[in-house]
Amino acid sequence: MLELIGIKKAFNRGTPDEAVLFDHFNFSVKTGEFVSIVGSNGSGKTTLLNLVGGSVLPDAGKVLLDGEDITIKKEFIRARKIGRVFQDPSGGTANHMTIAENMALAENKGKRYALGAGLGKKRGEYYRDLLRPLGLGLEDKLNVPVGSLSGGQRQLLTLIIATMTPIDLLLLDEHTAALDPKTAEETMRLTDQIVREKKITTLMVTHNLRFAVEYGTRICMFDKGHVVLDKADEEKENIDVDELLRIFNEISIECGN
Amino acid sequence: MFFLNQAGTILEMGFIYAVVALGVYITYKILDFPDLSVDGTFPLGGVVFAVLVTAGCPWAVAMIVSFAAGCAAGLITGLLHVKLKINGLLSGIITMTALVSVNYLIAGGPMVSFSQETTMLHNSFVNGFSRFAANFVQVGLTLVLLAVCKILLDLYLKTKSGFLLRATGDNPQMVTQLGKNIDNYKMLGLSLANGLVALAGSLYCQYNTVFNSSMGTGTVVIALACVIIGCVIAKHIRIMKDTTGVIIGAVIYYAILTVAMLLLGSDYTQLIVAVLFVLVLIFDSGLIGRSVKKLFKRKKRPDAAMQGGEGNA
Numbered sequence: 001m002l003e004l005i006g007i008k009k010a011f012n013r014g015t016p017d018e019a020v021l022f023d024h025f026n027f028s029v030k031t032g033e034f035v036s037i038v039g040s041n042g043s044g045k046t047t048l049l050n051l052v053g054g055s056v057l058p059d060a061g062k063v064l065l066d067g068e069d070i071t072i073k074k075e076f077i078r079a080r081k082i083g084r085v086f087q088d089p090s091g092g093t094a095n096h097m098t099i100a101e102n103m104a105l106a107e108n109k110g111k112r113y114a115l116g117a118g119l120g121k122k123r124g125e126y127y128r129d130l131l132r133p134l135g136l137g138l139e140d141k142l143n144v145p146v147g148s149l150s151g152g153q154r155q156l157l158t159l160i161i162a163t164m165t166p167i168d169l170l171l172l173d174e175h176t177a178a179l180d181p182k183t184a185e186e187t188m189r190l191t192d193q194i195v196r197e198k199k200i201t202t203l204m205v206t207h208n209l210r211f212a213v214e215y216g217t218r219i220c221m222f223d224k225g226h227v228v229l230d231k232a233d234e235e236k237e238n239i240d241v242d243e244l245l246r247i248f249n250e251i252s253i254e255c256g257n
Numbered sequence: 258m259f260f261l262n263q264a265g266t267i268l269e270m271g272f273i274y275a276v277v278a279l280g281v282y283i284t285y286k287i288l289d290f291p292d293l294s295v296d297g298t299f300p301l302g303g304v305v306f307a308v309l310v311t312a313g314c315p316w317a318v319a320m321i322v323s324f325a326a327g328c329a330a331g332l333i334t335g336l337l338h339v340k341l342k343i344n345g346l347l348s349g350i351i352t353m354t355a356l357v358s359v360n361y362l363i364a365g366g367p368m369v370s371f372s373q374e375t376t377m378l379h380n381s382f383v384n385g386f387s388r389f390a391a392n393f394v395q396v397g398l399t400l401v402l403l404a405v406c407k408i409l410l411d412l413y414l415k416t417k418s419g420f421l422l423r424a425t426g427d428n429p430q431m432v433t434q435l436g437k438n439i440d441n442y443k444m445l446g447l448s449l450a451n452g453l454v455a456l457a458g459s460l461y462c463q464y465n466t467v468f469n470s471s472m473g474t475g476t477v478v479i480a481l482a483c484v485i486i487g488c489v490i491a492k493h494i495r496i497m498k499d500t501t502g503v504i505i506g507a508v509i510y511y512a513i514l515t516v517a518m519l520l521l522g523s524d525y526t527q528l529i530v531a532v533l534f535v536l537v538l539i540f541d542s543g544l545i546g547r548s549v550k551k552l553f554k555r556k557k558r559p560d561a562a563m564q565g566g567e568g569n570a
Binding site: 074075076077079080083084086090091092093094095096097101104105106108109110112113114115116117118119162 | 413415416417418419420421423424427428430431432433434435436437438439
């Protein structure tokens with residue numbers, strides 16, 4: 001479903017600081033997979049998401065989504081099939097707009113944004129139904145600006161918003177990293193629930209090794225632009241955090257970190 | 258009588274600049290875009306109106322064309338910014354500078370007078386009143402147009418398209434995630450804003466029955482001051498919309514400006530405009546409030562010390 005073929009990506013090209021991250025990098029994700037990606041800083045995890053999402057373009061190679069070549073497609077066009085949640089909780093919502101307005105905007109994704117009423121009259125109940133399972137009381141705050149919510153509340157809302165319309169692929173970019181441990185746990189649980197319910201193919205970058213082990217159907221470890229560990233399904237079941245940490249440390253020692 | 262006349266002028270100018278401020282509200286508050294093209298599009302609206310009316314065009318048509326001309330100029334600022342990737346502030350300055358010549362060329366000179374033509378503010382209906390009452394009839398007519406602009410803007414901001422415009426200024430990344438090109442919405446906002454500004458420019462010229470090429474100077478600063486005052490007011494009164502606040506802000510601003518000009522003389526106009534803007538900005542940042550509090554605290558201490566001293570004596 002998602003394929004990256006022969007990707008080459010270097011930063012600071014043409015300067016003495018040129019750093020080649022990906023060189024003939026290949027990666028593919030099957031429909032319905034929930035891939036957790038771990039790796040140290042600079043290993044290329046986030047760049048991978050950016051290449052798929054479209055905020056970074058490769059120097060060479062191809063990105064295919066559902067067999068369609070999206071390598072040079074603009075970010076906003078790809079976004080029609082891809083949902084994305086960022087590390088920054090304010091990254092996915094309009095903070096001066098209310099919860100209901102944000103949800104109305106998200107609900108209309110893929111359709112025209114013309115001169116019809118922005119806020120449908122009878123949608124309030126539907127929005128409340130979506131928010132109630134979060135258990136945060138957001139369903140009673142539909143007319144509150146999103147900016148007045150806490151980071152955790154906003155991130156859960158972002159997750160709901162990103163998956164309100166049918167998408168082919170969900171990109172989670174360290175989406176629990178800025179949250180406190182309890183909220184991170186809650187966010188992760190909800191992520192898993194939504195991904196299972198809607199059967200969305202998902203790519204999740206995380207620094208939390210436990211989340212990577214506990215959730216998802218496949219785990220990948222990146223190092224300097226290479227996939228150094230790739231286990232799916234039953235193979236993944238046999239991996240635990242200690243094992244992962246051991247491999248992680250080995251790589252880090254090799255790098256001299 | 259003098260004061261009533263002045264009050265009429267304040268309301269008239271306040272309402273005209275409120276239309277400008279509604280436009281600047283779109284760029285400054287909604288899009289978060291520092292648009293300086295306003296200094297050029299305000300006189301653009303005026304000159305387009307003046308030339309058309311002088312040529313025999315009905316005033317209503319001339320005003321619509323003025324609005325369209327402003328939209329086009331705003332679109333140019335937008336194109337410079339999103340297509341040529343020029344910094345927003347610079348895009349506005351470029352358009353503003355170019356418009357100085359454009360306006361002069363359209364006018365064919367520094368001034369266009371049309372005191373004999375029928376316009377929205379000067380016609381047989383208005384002239385039917387005494388000079389004193391006519392002043393307030395003009396105010397009323399301007400208020401009607403202002404109200405139409407405000408209501409249409411309020412309604413637009415509640416549509417799906419309006420939601421997306423607000424989100425563009427709030428969080429461009431979110432708009433991208435919704436599969437929409439933020440560039441288009443920036444251009445739309447800039448067009449709409451400068452259209453309103455140009456419409457206000459045509460009103461300003463109608464009021465004075467003359468286009469003067471220097472009428473644009475300081476428009477941005479005046480409008481920004483109105484918007485900032487208005488948003489502070491609207492923030493403190495929960496049920497008040499920002500757009501309502503902006504209109505009240507414009508009237509308050511013009512009242513202060515008029516009083517200052519009466520005291521100092523019109524030579525000081527631009528200086529007063531600049532100083533008022535500084536005052537509005539530090540008022541908005543809360544600096545004044547804090548300084549006043551500090552001042553009171555400092556004053557209290559010597560008082561207390563003095564009282565203590567007296568007690569001892």
